[in-house]
Amino acid sequence: MFQTLTRLGRLCVMTLWPLFAATAQAQDVIRVSGIPDENPTELARKYQPLVEHLQKHLGVKVVYVPVIDYGAAVSALAAGKIDFAWLGGFTHVQAKVLAGAKPVVMRDIDREFKSVFIANTAAGIARPEDMRGKSFAFGAKSSTSGHLFPRHFLSTQFNIQADKDFDGAPLYSGAHDATVKMVESGKVQAGALNIEVWSRMLAGHKVDTGKVKVIWTTPPFVDYVWTARKDLSASTVQKFGQAFLALDAAKPEDKAVLDLQGAKKFVPAKAEDFLVIEQVGRSTGLLK
Structure with missing residues (x-):
């Protein structure tokens, strides 16, 4: 009986190993993207120092994946083609409704944009x-x-x-x-x-x-947020958020990243921060 269970155990390990290997491999690369709210040249200028900071803090390769429009950013996140996306408040709500995406961090200015x-x-x-x-x-x-x-x-x-x-x-x-x-x-x-x-x-x-x-x-409203796809591990999301929270404007290298992101610091984001956007989206008919 024991030998039979052992053989079954080995078979299970052999069967599941490709899945474990694929998961481990996926964790070696973090893919980020963002809505193309400005021209590609400006976006590349803003993202490169941030990608370098994330790589140092996370200890893995970070790849910026450009997308063609706002909808493509939401779709890529929902499909698991990217891990984190810099979204506007409304695209974040769309990603949440479509695929259970979760907010991670936002700039200090995004609570009153x-x-x-x-x-x-x-x-x-x-x-x-x-x-x-x-x-x-x-x-x-x-x-x-x-x-x-x-x-x-x-x-x-x-x-x-x-x-x-x-x-x-x-x-x-x-x-x-x-x-x-x-x-x-x-x-x-x-x-x-x-x-x-x-x-x-x-x-x-x-x-x-x-x-x-x-x-x-206009009066102020909540806007941009770094958003995580639904099925990322809690530890990966936590480390990603900490990489932003660790940015210190008193350090020249960090300040350069913050300046390009238009922020003095990043703060944690909560799901309830975006309830008003969902309400406005539905009231205008833009969110079904």
Whole structure:
């Protein structure tokens, strides 16, 4: 009997070994990605120092996997093709609803994030109410700060219904910096984007302030978060989060990473932080 059980045990080990080996191998590489909310060159500049920091802290190879759009980031996380993704609040909620993804960490600024509404200076727009009847651009359709909350605030603050009160249907630029360029060129007369990208473009002299101006800044809302796929081990998720929490602005090397991420520090994220986004997503019809 014992010999039979031993043979069965050996058979089980031999049968399951490829699975164990594959799991061990997968843990040797952490694949990260993020929503493409800016142009690819800017994203590469922001992610490279972060990847290097993660590799040092985690002791494994970290690979940045670019995706083509917001939906692709959610799908890749749900399919297990990436382990962690830098998502906006709304794409995080989509990933949670679709595949049980979980929040890990967020920047200090993401608990009270804001969007700005901008207008072409030749459009005769001085306040949000003046956008009625004008052409308008959001960012990506799944963007929290480039679409969801701007659409929400247009309706609740100014009684502007985006799909009927502009000059034609609103356009979708696909990225925050692209929205600025659409307004700057006059392709649309107004648009909305996240305040961080706007501030960075101003600081880098990447926008002609003679052609574009801010007409309104939104109330604060919760936004970006590092999100983990559902089936990662608790220890892997914990180590990943600790790598961000360990970033210290007093250290030059860490400060360089934080500056590129637009943060002074990272803080733990909780599932309840994103309940309001889910509510707004359902109320606007953007989340089914």
